Amino acid sequence: MIEISHLKKFYSKRLIIDDLSFAVKTGSVFGFLGQNGAGKTTTIKMMTGIAAPDSGTITIGGKDSADIAMRETIGFMPEAPYFYDRLTGLEFLRFCGALFPRHKSDEAYAQILKDIGIYDARNRSINTYSKGMKQRLGFAQALVNDPDYIFLDEPLDGLDPLGRREIKKIILGLKTAGKTVFFNSHILYDTEEICDEIGLIHDGKLLYAGGVKEFCKGVPLEQRFVETVEEEARKPVSP
Amino acid sequence: MKNIFVIAKNTFRETIRDRILYGIVGFSFLYVAFSILLAKVSLGEIVILKSFGLAGIYAFGIIITIFLGASIIYKELERRTLYFVFSKPVSRLQLILGKFFGLYAAIVLVTALMTAVYLAVIGWNGGGFDALGLLSVFFELLEMAVFTALLVFFSTIATPLTSTIAAVMLLFGGHSMSSVLRTASQIGGPFYRFIQAVYYIFPNLEKFDIRSLAVHHIAVSASVVALAALYAILYTAILLWLANFFLKRKEL
Amino acid sequence: MNISAALKRTGILLLLAGVIFLQVGYDRAKPQGQEAEAPQLSLPMVKAFDLGLDSAAAGFYWVNQVIFELPTLKYGFDKFTEDLAFVNALDPRFSFPYYWTVLLLPDTNYPDAANAAIAIGTRGVQQADPDWRVSFFLATTYYLDKNDWTNAAKYFNLAAQDPGAPFYIVRFSENFGIAPNVRERTKEVWQAIAQSSDDPVTKARAEAYVARLDMFDFLEQAVRVYKQQYGKFPAKIGDLVSGGILTALPQDPFGFQFQIYQDGTVGIVK
Numbered sequence: 001m002i003e004i005s006h007l008k009k010f011y012s013k014r015l016i017i018d019d020l021s022f023a024v025k026t027g028s029v030f031g032f033l034g035q036n037g038a039g040k041t042t043t044i045k046m047m048t049g050i051a052a053p054d055s056g057t058i059t060i061g062g063k064d065s066a067d068i069a070m071r072e073t074i075g076f077m078p079e080a081p082y083f084y085d086r087l088t089g090l091e092f093l094r095f096c097g098a099l100f101p102r103h104k105s106d107e108a109y110a111q112i113l114k115d116i117g118i119y120d121a122r123n124r125s126i127n128t129y130s131k132g133m134k135q136r137l138g139f140a141q142a143l144v145n146d147p148d149y150i151f152l153d154e155p156l157d158g159l160d161p162l163g164r165r166e167i168k169k170i171i172l173g174l175k176t177a178g179k180t181v182f183f184n185s186h187i188l189y190d191t192e193e194i195c196d197e198i199g200l201i202h203d204g205k206l207l208y209a210g211g212v213k214e215f216c217k218g219v220p221l222e223q224r225f226v227e228t229v230e231e232e233a234r235k236p237v238s239p
Numbered sequence: 240m241k242n243i244f245v246i247a248k249n250t251f252r253e254t255i256r257d258r259i260l261y262g263i264v265g266f267s268f269l270y271v272a273f274s275i276l277l278a279k280v281s282l283g284e285i286v287i288l289k290s291f292g293l294a295g296i297y298a299f300g301i302i303i304t305i306f307l308g309a310s311i312i313y314k315e316l317e318r319r320t321l322y323f324v325f326s327k328p329v330s331r332l333q334l335i336l337g338k339f340f341g342l343y344a345a346i347v348l349v350t351a352l353m354t355a356v357y358l359a360v361i362g363w364n365g366g367g368f369d370a371l372g373l374l375s376v377f378f379e380l381l382e383m384a385v386f387t388a389l390l391v392f393f394s395t396i397a398t399p400l401t402s403t404i405a406a407v408m409l410l411f412g413g414h415s416m417s418s419v420l421r422t423a424s425q426i427g428g429p430f431y432r433f434i435q436a437v438y439y440i441f442p443n444l445e446k447f448d449i450r451s452l453a454v455h456h457i458a459v460s461a462s463v464v465a466l467a468a469l470y471a472i473l474y475t476a477i478l479l480w481l482a483n484f485f486l487k488r489k490e491l
Numbered sequence: 492m493n494i495s496a497a498l499k500r501t502g503i504l505l506l507l508a509g510v511i512f513l514q515v516g517y518d519r520a521k522p523q524g525q526e527a528e529a530p531q532l533s534l535p536m537v538k539a540f541d542l543g544l545d546s547a548a549a550g551f552y553w554v555n556q557v558i559f560e561l562p563t564l565k566y567g568f569d570k571f572t573e574d575l576a577f578v579n580a581l582d583p584r585f586s587f588p589y590y591w592t593v594l595l596l597p598d599t600n601y602p603d604a605a606n607a608a609i610a611i612g613t614r615g616v617q618q619a620d621p622d623w624r625v626s627f628f629l630a631t632t633y634y635l636d637k638n639d640w641t642n643a644a645k646y647f648n649l650a651a652q653d654p655g656a657p658f659y660i661v662r663f664s665e666n667f668g669i670a671p672n673v674r675e676r677t678k679e680v681w682q683a684i685a686q687s688s689d690d691p692v693t694k695a696r697a698e699a700y701v702a703r704l705d706m707f708d709f710l711e712q713a714v715r716v717y718k719q720q721y722g723k724f725p726a727k728i729g730d731l732v733s734g735g736i737l738t739a740l741p742q743d744p745f746g747f748q749f750q751i752y753q754d755g756t757v758g759i760v761k
Contacts, residue, residue: 049326051490071328076326078319078323081320081322082320083320084320091252096323098241099327099329100327277551277554281553281558281587286546287554290547291551293547411539411540415538415539448542450546451584455546455620
């Protein structure tokens with residue numbers, strides 16, 4: 001279970017995350033949706049321990065996000081990842097895995113690469129990878145420690161239709177294995193299919209958190225999203 | 240602790256594969272050829288060969304250290320590769336130490352290569368085994384440790400260009416501290432006290448240069464060696480602590 | 492398509508040829524002046540920027556610049572001593588400049604060269620690495636240019652004590668002064684210099700001096716034979732040939748004329 005409570009973050013005196021509170025049920029897929037610059041990446045960075053909130057708490061599997069040991073149970077895939085170009089894919093996975101107290105064998109890493117679909121390129125340097133391959137490698141390293149909680153920042157970005165289908169399949173596979181998946185996206189039509197619940201963020205504020213169908217009420221998600229955001233924009237700005 | 244080694248190994252691997260590094264090392268071999276030529280002009284005077292050889296190892300060591308170190312942390316901040324690391328159970332300090340040791344290991348390796356070539360050239364030209372030359376390279380490695388830590392520190396707070404300029408200034412400053420102090424003592428007053436403070440606080444690198452003694456077969460005492468090594472370790476620790484301090488406050 | 496590729500290649504070759512041609516032309520056209528005198532460096536400046544690499548800087552300056560000012564002192568004696576002092580100040584233990592100067596300075600046309608060489612050599616013995624060559628060439632200068640046997644012996648002895656001194660120097664130093672006459676001694680000095688020089692010019696010069704001294708011996712013996720035969724010394728050196736003692740006169744390696752003194756010894760016309 002992931003619990004976010006009254007999360008606030010300032011950036012140069014500007015409030016960019018404004019009193020965020022929601023929860024993610026264990027074993028579900030949660031889609032965190034919003035415009036570019038709404039605060040999705042900032043939130044996910046705070047959840048994974050890369051950044052720290054100015055006030056509020058984040059609890060993942062009972063552990064506070066400030067606890068370094070919490071990160072043993074999570075995996076994170078950054079948006080549009082850059083890599084250490086001169087390493088090979090397999091070397092990079094080994095490096096990531098070695099940072100955990102208990103790490104896996106090469107066969108386990110090879111299996112992850114197979115599932116992700118870049119096994120054939122495992123011994124080539126990363127600077128020879130295409131954008132899609134890099135995206136997949138970013139996803140693969142999030143799984144090296146067999147985490148219970150997986151955080152993905154724009155996992156479908158830059159992938160072609162077949163790639164997107166494969167990644168969605170993997171996400172659903174993770175859910176079947178009992179993992180909790182939390183991901184950011186600004187592409188909405190894909191997320192309808194795989195999310196159990198969604199959260200909507202706009203200008204740092206949470207507009208909605210809960211089930212997809214309840215939010216959509218028969219209307220396509222994208223349309224409902226635009227409606228909600230425009231409605232929020234029309235509200236007078238608080239003093 | 241294990242994480243430091245993992246990051247160090249990774250940094251070392253990344254660093255060693257940089258092709259521009261090969262270029263610089265290649266140039267150092269050209270320099271060896273030039274030195275030998277110059278020595279022939281000077282009728283095989285072994286002192287000249289040793290002076291130039293040790294000077295070359297030093298100059299290339301500095302260039303390589305600056306080249307590799309100026310952008311080491313900055314690059315990771317810019318390219319957000321640190322997201323991979325800090326979403327795992329790795330502390331800021333472990334990253335700083337891992338980056339430092341990985342980079343330093345690469346520098347030690349390259350320096351060792353150049354030194355092996357140097358010892359071979361000196362031996363070939365009738366100078367026997369230059370043990371004092373080896374000792375002066377050891378001192379140089381102490382200086383490189385401080386210098387590497389300096390660059391790791393700068394790269395947490397500044398762009399590679401600024402880091403390079405600041406490091407070069409501290410390099411020249413660090414080697415002229417005694418004469419600056421002497422000059423200031425003639426001026427006296429608060430200026431002299433200020434210079435004295437600078438002399439003691441800023442990295443004083445002159446102690447790592449025993450080349451002028453080594454080429455003239457003058458040994459240094461064990462206490463000098465111990466003091467220099469301790470100074471290097473302590474100063475490196477200060478710089479890495481500073482790097483950690485600033486990295487912790489950095490918004491990623 | 493092939494034609495235009497060949498054209499491009501020719502074009503590039505023409506450009507390159509043009510650049511080379513222009514460089515040659517420029518080199519011919521630019522004013523042929525004397526080699527510009529190197530600017531005088533200041534010691535504090537060099538020390539501020541050499542990162543402590545003093546011995547390399549001294550070696551570099553010496554080998555690239557100062558060493559070529561000998562043996563002609565092409566920028567003058569004062570400039571040379573300034574430059575030498577600069578090298579010595581950067582690295583006082585660097586022995587090469589001292590012994591090289593002491594070896595070559597006496598042969599220059601500077602009037603007080605021998606004394607200057609002695610001053611430099613004495614400083615070198617005090618400041619430089621123990622190097623037998625500094626003491627040795629100082630000793631030879633004392634002997635050959637000042638006829639100061641006492642100081643020569645002192646410094647030959649010092650040279651022999653350097654652990655790096657070659658065996659013939661040690662032997663020479665032990666035997667110095669034992670030879671029967673001045674000429675023998677002098678010949679031994681030049682022989683020692685010839686043996687110890689790696690520099691071919693110095694070696695040839697020293698060997699020429701030895702050859703000349705051998706010629707003196709040879710001619711003096713011919714003079715004695717002439718006296719035995721004719722009852723008196725020859726009036727001039729050519730008489731040795733006209734009198735049938737020699738078939739031809741040997742040539743002085745330095746091109747001077749031999750002459751006979753009234754006591755039958757041979758010398759050269761300076």
